[in-house]
Amino acid sequence: MSATFLGIDVGTTRTKAVLLAPDGVALLASAAAPTPQGEVGGVAVHSPQAIRDVVVDTARRALGEAGPEARAALGGIAVTSVGEEAVLLDAAARPVGDVPTWFSGVGQDAARELAAELDRRAPVTGLRHPEYTVHTLAWWSRARPVQARDAATLTDLGSWLLSSLGPGDLVMDHSHASRTGLFDAPTRSWRPEGLDVVGMGGLSLPRLVPSGTVVGELGAQVAEQFGVAPGVPLVSGGHDHFCGALAAGARSPGDLFISAGTSEAHLLVTDSLDPAATTGSEVGCFVTDGLFYLHAALPSGALYLSWTRLLGLDPATPLDDLLGDEPVGSGGVRGEISADRRLSLTDVPLDVRAATLLRALMETTAVASRDLTRHLSRTAGRAVVQRLLAGRPTESPAWREIRGAIGEGVAAFVDAQEATALGAAHLAVRAVTGTLPPPVPRRRPDPDVLPARREQYRLAFG
Structure with a gap:
């Protein structure tokens, strides 16, 4: 053997x-x-x-x-x-x-x-x-x-x-x-x-x-x-986030890894760092020789837990069951995540349904992720080539649809079970054999969003 x-x-x-x-x-x-x-x-x-x-x-x-x-x-x-x-x-x-x-x-x-x-x-x-x-x-x-x-x-x-x-x-x-x-x-x-x-x-x-x-x-x-x-x-x-990104396939400049958990980490791989441009950014060396990263995070998972409980919902219930057939755009309800990690919603009708607010939260975090990605891209001077999303939320078809339609770069949803430990094993392989193993398979297919529905996302969120 x-x-x-x-x-x-x-x-x-x-x-x-x-x-x-x-x-x-x-x-x-x-x-x-x-x-x-x-x-x-x-x-x-x-x-x-x-x-x-x-x-x-x-x-x-x-x-x-x-x-x-x-x-x-x-x-x-x-x-x-x-x-x-x-x-x-x-x-x-x-x-x-x-x-x-x-x-x-x-x-x-x-x-x-x-x-x-x-x-x-x-x-x-x-x-x-x-x-x-x-x-x-x-x-x-x-x-x-x-x-x-x-x-x-x-x-x-x-x-x-x-x-x-x-x-x-x-x-x-x-x-x-x-x-x-x-x-x-x-x-x-x-x-x-x-x-x-x-x-x-x-x-x-x-x-x-x-x-x-x-x-x-x-x-x-x-x-x-x-x-x-x-x-x-x-x-x-x-670092655990970076080993997870390596296993998921973030290995080249322009690869963006999003690890969706309590804190939604965004990691953009780049081949250079401009000290003047990155003054306000978390930066460092990636786990692949010669490459660097820019890192930022959103409190997406924490907000989801807080708001499901606030609305009297069970956060363990599958997201698709909670959202039901709520339409794209959440009936005009819009949200914003502030720099101090607070969520505000506007244009909320008095008779709003819990599903409407929850979908508005999902769309708000998707827009915030897109904006954060654009900021990282501008700071790095590097366009996003591929967007790799991993974590428990990727099990939801609705979450995959929202994130596939709202975001920078081509989205791919990876099955990254134990990705951090796998990333460590990949580093051991490379150290001993000189070759990096292939990334984990993308077992969950990208969401198939019909053109008419994708147009709804474009009109609602740009």
């Missing part, structure tokens, strides 16, 4: 492991478990050791399901994880404490207070999002001073997990580094002066590597737990 490859994804709520067949397409096995999360002093945290235990067990179960032949053929392992969560390590490379989650909000105050000084002393291309690691480090130095003093270095959660599986270098890949606020993407270099600004000047920053780099090999102890031989290559992964 030719080589198999293991991809591991440490997500916010679930940890997944998938074993990719030698053809780079078929899944031989998969396993999942809840990602352990705790709270310390009112702050949501992840325990690195607890997550490592779950990762090892989840990978062990996936390999066990695949059988002895597939285990014996294991040719590489890569890990992807949420991008902004950094593990502080002491001089012996041990975590000094739990890690505030990316959504904990602990860096919000520092983001406001230190923005000007960070820009002056450690300028980077693009904006520093409040969730970036550098702002969490400021919180760490103020709220956890003992841990901060004990820390000698840091890396992202996925890279630390990878290094804990066997002998290898402590590194950080470029895509994760792009979410720290201490890294300049066009030059692929650190801006360590930012550590002084946030009170963590004693830290050293890890060696930078591209995603898909062999950085070590599986140690004997973990190999025994996995039921495989030691020495399997350990490969640097990447």
